Amino acid sequence: MNEAPTVIGMMSVVLSSGGSFEMAVRDVSENGPVLMRTLFNDITMDADCREEPYIKENINRMLVTLPAEAAPFRRSMSLMMAASESLDLNERRSMMRDAESIVLKGLKEIGDAYSSSLSSPCTLIFGLGIMLPMILISILPMLNLGGQFAVKALDSNVITMVILVFIPAVVASMIVFMRRKNPFIISESSMSDITYLLPMLLTIPLFMIFERNGVEKADSIAYSCVVSGVLSSMVMMRKINSESKRRRDEALLMDAMFELGNRLSMGDNFDIALISSFSARKDMAHITEKMKRELVLCRGDVASAIRTVLNPISRFMSDSYCDVFNASNKDIRDAGRLATSIAHQLQDQDSVRKDIGNRLKSMLDMMTGTASVFAPLILAMSVVMLGPISEIAGEVFFDDISTVLSIYLMELTALIAVLSSNLTCESGIVNMEMRFTTMASISLAVFMLCSRISL
Numbered sequence: 001m002n003e004a005p006t007v008i009g010m011m012s013v014v015l016s017s018g019g020s021f022e023m024a025v026r027d028v029s030e031n032g033p034v035l036m037r038t039l040f041n042d043i044t045m046d047a048d049c050r051e052e053p054y055i056k057e058n059i060n061r062m063l064v065t066l067p068a069e070a071a072p073f074r075r076s077m078s079l080m081m082a083a084s085e086s087l088d089l090n091e092r093r094s095m096m097r098d099a100e101s102i103v104l105k106g107l108k109e110i111g112d113a114y115s116s117s118l119s120s121p122c123t124l125i126f127g128l129g130i131m132l133p134m135i136l137i138s139i140l141p142m143l144n145l146g147g148q149f150a151v152k153a154l155d156s157n158v159i160t161m162v163i164l165v166f167i168p169a170v171v172a173s174m175i176v177f178m179r180r181k182n183p184f185i186i187s188e189s190s191m192s193d194i195t196y197l198l199p200m201l202l203t204i205p206l207f208m209i210f211e212r213n214g215v216e217k218a219d220s221i222a223y224s225c226v227v228s229g230v231l232s233s234m235v236m237m238r239k240i241n242s243e244s245k246r247r248r249d250e251a252l253l254m255d256a257m258f259e260l261g262n263r264l265s266m267g268d269n270f271d272i273a274l275i276s277s278f279s280a281r282k283d284m285a286h287i288t289e290k291m292k293r294e295l296v297l298c299r300g301d302v303a304s305a306i307r308t309v310l311n312p313i314s315r316f317m318s319d320s321y322c323d324v325f326n327a328s329n330k331d332i333r334d335a336g337r338l339a340t341s342i343a344h345q346l347q348d349q350d351s352v353r354k355d356i357g358n359r360l361k362s363m364l365d366m367m368t369g370t371a372s373v374f375a376p377l378i379l380a381m382s383v384v385m386l387g388p389i390s391e392i393a394g395e396v397f398f399d400d401i402s403t404v405l406s407i408y409l410m411e412l413t414a415l416i417a418v419l420s421s422n423l424t425c426e427s428g429i430v431n432m433e434m435r436f437t438t439m440a441s442i443s444l445a446v447f448m449l450c451s452r453i454s455l
């Protein structure tokens with residue numbers, strides 16, 4: 001369902017430009033999003049191998065096998081097939097608009113259902129990540145003072161295992177569960193991106209240096225992790241900024257599609273309309289200059305010039321502009337209507353996904369705040385309160401509690417980095433790494449500063 005609006009949009013473009021339903025299916029099988037491309041490729045392979053020569057029959061068979069959650073996509077595809085058979089142009093466009101509306105509404109409903117289902121898992125993670133370690137630390141003196149509350153089996157070693165192993169394992173299982181339920185995950189990562197975490201390896205030698213110079217073990221962990229985390233963030237900043245710039249350029253290309261449609265509808269030549277729609281926005285000056293240069297060098301192959309300039313920004317937008325160019329070779333004004341239709345499709349999809357993102361933002365902010373500030377703050381206060389109780393009792397209940405909690409905070413921030421990256425549907429490795437290094441540095445700094453308070 002996450003890919004369905006894109007698929008319906010691609011098919012609408014083909015049908016709007018005079019193509020057949022079979023051409024629309026083949027376009028998705030070659031250029032569509034990953035999961036749908038696989039489904040549609042199987043359909044075209046069956047047709048090409050004459051196992052089932054009729055594309056529509058293959059589509060109907062595929063739609064029947066989809067789960068109940070894909071009902072909006074089934075209805076949309078039925079409308080697209082009906083639209084391809086209609087001879088009335090207005091009726092065809094009306095059917096395609098209805099198909100786009102149905103699939104977007106279905107995506108929104110799935111997003112609402114997913115965001116509503118996050119309350120219980122996130123509350124459980126919040127309780128386990130903060131409250132359980134705090135409770136264990138708080139009741140430790142009571143358990144060791146004897147009397148009716150004494151529990152000999154629950155000593156500092158058991159608590160260490162619970163904090164460093166049991167809690168992270170449960171949180172990790174909850175994150176896996178939430179990830180599997182997320183319909184908007186897009187995994188487009190390269191394992192080579194793990195190299196951005198190489199500066200974190202400095203944590204070990206830095207820890208040894210600080211400890212040999214008389215710094216306490218917990219503080220040595222905090223200092224070394226903060227330094228290596230900041231270095232890792234600095235290394236990744238260029239990659240993050242590059243991706244942010246690419247997304248801004250992609251959004252500008254979507255906006256420029258409206259202007260291109262208006263100019264083509266007024267009868268402008270495609271080359272002139274393209275450059276004019278780009279140059280109308282100051283933020284697109286760098287794209288405009290590249291496009292002007294490529295149009296001069298392409299020797300009439302405008303589609304090649306478009307792909308050369310726009311593919312590094314967005315392959316989908318590059319294909320959309322090429323579709324408008326191909327339509328302009330037949331009829332300029334029809335190409336203008338096609339460009340306007342594509343622009344409206346993209347705007348509607350972007351609006352739905354932004355609405356879903358805003359609904360998930362509250363969960364994201366809570367998780368980020370929990371790992372970065374609330375968890376280290378509350379755990380540091382628990383350590384501070386344990387000090388006076390130990391002095392009154394004349395016994396050290398947990399000698400390495402600060403060290404254990406420092407390690408635990410690193411584990412917690414790593415888990416929350418994966419979770420928050422999944423909630424924003426940006427599951428790239430660099431995104432996770434950036435969140436981890438930032439949150440870990442802040443969390444350990446807060447824990448170190450707050451644990452120095454004396455009561």
